[in-house]
Amino acid sequence: MGKKHQTPLLDELKKGKWISFVREMERAAEKSPRTEDLLGQVEESYRDKITHWKHGGMAGVKSYGAGMVGRFSDSPEKYPGVKECHSMRINQTSGFFYNSDVLRKIAGIAEKYAGGLLNLHGATGDIQILGVTQAEAEDAFQAYAELGFDLGGGGSDLRTPSCCVGPARCEFSNYDTLKICYDLTREYQDELHRPSFNYKFKLKFSGCSNDCVASASRSDLAFIGTWKDNIKINQEEVKNYVKKFDVQKYVLDKCPTKCMWFEGDKLVIDDSNCVKCHHCINEMPKALKSGDEKGLSILIGAKAPLVTGPRMGMMLVPFYDVNEDSKNDYEQLKGLISNIWEFWDEYGVSRERIGELIARVGLVTFLEGVGLEPIPEMVNTPRTNPFIKFEDEDAAQ
Amino acid sequence: MTDEIKKKVEDKIIGLVKEYAGKKRFKPIDLVKEMERDFAAEGLTKDDIKGVLKDIMDEGKLVYGYAGGSFLTLPDEN
Missing domain, CATH: 3.30.413.10 (Sulfite Reductase Hemoprotein, domain 1)
Structure with missing residues (x-):
C-alpha cells in the first residue's frame, strides 16, 4: 500500500545506521491512520520550518489540571487524524524500572488509544503517550490507572519528580x-x-x-x-591505574581545584579543597570512593x-x-x-x-x-x- | 470551616470566573489569594480555600485550561 503523505524530508532521517524515529512512526502508521497524518504534518513542519501545532488549549481528564498537554493541528482539514493529538503524561517509576509485562501493557494501551506512539521518557521524566484525543482521554487514563499508574504533572504545578x-x-x-x-x-x-x-x-x-x-x-x-568526609583511597589500585593510563594528565591535571598530587607513588588529596566534582572517582573507580558521611x-x-x-x-x-x-x-x-x-x-x-x-x-x-x-x-x-x-x-x- | 462559609467561597470563586469569562483568565493561586483576603475575618487559611477549589474541580463546576500557564474556566467554554 502506498504512503498517504509523501515525506521526502523525513525519509532523509531514516538514512544511516541509527535508530530513526521516522521508521518507528511509519511502523506505527501501518496500524494507525492517525499516525499516518502525523507523519504528513511533521513533514510539513520540516518543510516550512515552523511547528504546525497550536500549543495549549483544553485537554485533560476529570478533576486533574495536569498530566495532559494539549496539541491541536493548525491544518485539521488536511490532517484530520491529528486534529487533536494530545500528549498524556504518565508518572514514571522511580529510576525508570519496569518489568517487560508492564511495558507491553503500557504499549498496548498506547496502541488502543493513541496510534501506538510512546516517548520513554519525556524531558521531565514521564512516560508520554502521543496522540490521545479528548474523547478517549478518560478511557486511556482509566486503563493506565488499572495498571497502577497515575498521570504526571503539567501546567503551573509541581512537575513529576x-x-x-x-x-x-x-x-x-x-x-x-x-x-x-x-x-x-x-x-x-x-x-x-x-x-x-x-x-x-x-x-x-x-x-x-x-x-x-x-x-x-x-x-x-x-x-x-x-x-x-574524605575521599577513600586504595593506594594499591592507584598504582594499577598508573600502569594503565596517564593519571597525572587525565585525573590530577583535570581536577578543578588541583587538590590532588603524588608524593612518590602515593596519591594525596587535600579534601578541604575538594569540590566533590566526582571526576577523579569516575576515572579511577576502583581506587577512589566517596566518603562515609553521605x-x-x-x-x-x-x-x-x-x-x-x-x-x-x-x-x-x-x-x-x-x-x-x-x-x-x-x-x-x-x-x-x-x-x-x-x-x-x-x-x-x-x-x-x-x-x-x-x-x-x-x-x-x-x-x-x-x-x-x-x-x-x-x-x-x-x-x-x-x-x-x-x-x-x-x-x- | 462551616458548610455555609464553604458555599460562600465556592459561589464567590465560580461567580468571579463567570463574571470575567472571556475577559480575564484566573490562575488558581490568584483566586486563592483573593479568597484568603476576602474571608480573612472567617479565619480561612490557604489550605482551606485550596480544599474548596479541589471540590469545585472534582464536581466539574470549573475546569482547568492552559495557555502558557494554568487557569480556571467554565466547563461550557471547553
Whole structure:
C-alpha cells in the first residue's frame, strides 16, 4: 500500500545506521491512520520550518489540571487524524524500572488509544503517550490507572519528580534517590495534579554529582548526592591505574581545584579543597570512593531557556543528612519545600520561576523568607563569591 | 470551616470566573489569594480555600485550561 503523505524530508532521517524515529512512526502508521497524518504534518513542519501545532488549549481528564498537554493541528482539514493529538503524561517509576509485562501493557494501551506512539521518557521524566484525543482521554487514563499508574504533572504545578537509578544500579549513589523520589511524589499528589503555583516547579534527585537526571541545570530544586568526609583511597589500585593510563594528565591535571598530587607513588588529596566534582572517582573507580558521611546538597533555581533564559542551580544547602531525615519521613525537607512554596506564592509573579524570583528580590530577602541562615557556601558556582556581604569578623570565622 | 462559609467561597470563586469569562483568565493561586483576603475575618487559611477549589474541580463546576500557564474556566467554554 502506498504512503498517504509523501515525506521526502523525513525519509532523509531514516538514512544511516541509527535508530530513526521516522521508521518507528511509519511502523506505527501501518496500524494507525492517525499516525499516518502525523507523519504528513511533521513533514510539513520540516518543510516550512515552523511547528504546525497550536500549543495549549483544553485537554485533560476529570478533576486533574495536569498530566495532559494539549496539541491541536493548525491544518485539521488536511490532517484530520491529528486534529487533536494530545500528549498524556504518565508518572514514571522511580529510576525508570519496569518489568517487560508492564511495558507491553503500557504499549498496548498506547496502541488502543493513541496510534501506538510512546516517548520513554519525556524531558521531565514521564512516560508520554502521543496522540490521545479528548474523547478517549478518560478511557486511556482509566486503563493506565488499572495498571497502577497515575498521570504526571503539567501546567503551573509541581512537575513529576524524577530521579536517577540510584543505589539500585549505581555504586556512586550517595543516598537512596528512589526512596525519596517515591515518597515526595506520594506526598505532593495535589500539587502535582492541581495547578496552584505561579509556574512550573521541578524536583530532581541525583545520587552523585555526575547528575544523570540533569538536576543542576533543569530543576528548581536539585538534590545531588555528596559526602562530608574524605575521599577513600586504595593506594594499591592507584598504582594499577598508573600502569594503565596517564593519571597525572587525565585525573590530577583535570581536577578543578588541583587538590590532588603524588608524593612518590602515593596519591594525596587535600579534601578541604575538594569540590566533590566526582571526576577523579569516575576515572579511577576502583581506587577512589566517596566518603562515609553521605548525604546530599540542595541547589535552587535552575531552569531551561523559556521566558527569561536558562539558569543553573545555586547552592542552597551544602550538606543535608537525608539518611537521618528519612527516619522521620523527610519532615525537615518537606518543611523547607513548604517554606519555599509559601514565599514563591506570596511574592512570585505569573510565570516566574523560583530562581528568577530570587534574582529579583535578592538572596538575603529569600533566605529570610524561608528561614535559612546565610552561609558562605551559598554560591552560584564553586569558587565564586557568595551573594551575601559578610562583615569582616564573620568572614574571619 | 462551616458548610455555609464553604458555599460562600465556592459561589464567590465560580461567580468571579463567570463574571470575567472571556475577559480575564484566573490562575488558581490568584483566586486563592483573593479568597484568603476576602474571608480573612472567617479565619480561612490557604489550605482551606485550596480544599474548596479541589471540590469545585472534582464536581466539574470549573475546569482547568492552559495557555502558557494554568487557569480556571467554565466547563461550557471547553
